[in-house]
Amino acid sequence: MASLILAYIRPSLFKFAFGLSYEYQTVKIADKISPERITLLLLAIFVHHFILFFFEYFRFDLIFTILTRTLFGTLFTFTICLLIIYIIKPNKR
DSSP: OHHHHHHHHHHHHHHHHHTHHHHTTOOOTTSSOOHHHHHHHHHHHHHHHHHHHHHHHOOGGGHHHHHHHHHHHHHHHHHHHHHHHHHSOOOOO
8 A cells, every 4th residue: 555655646756856857857866866866765765654654553543653663664764775775886887
């Protein structure tokens, strides 16, 4: 469910993160880490984790627990993603 919703709102996340570059289709995801790319990654991870934990608990009275788990999960996943991006860099030929 979380991945499906994330795929549905993906164009909106790209527009928010990249702005006019996305509308003119000049976005290059394979480039180096940029603030726009970090924004996109953080938003996508946060949305995914929030939906995942919300449907896991499925109760509004546990919203603090949901937000806490979402925040910590987002930070951990973002750190792992950055490590993987820096370790597995494509060679420029």
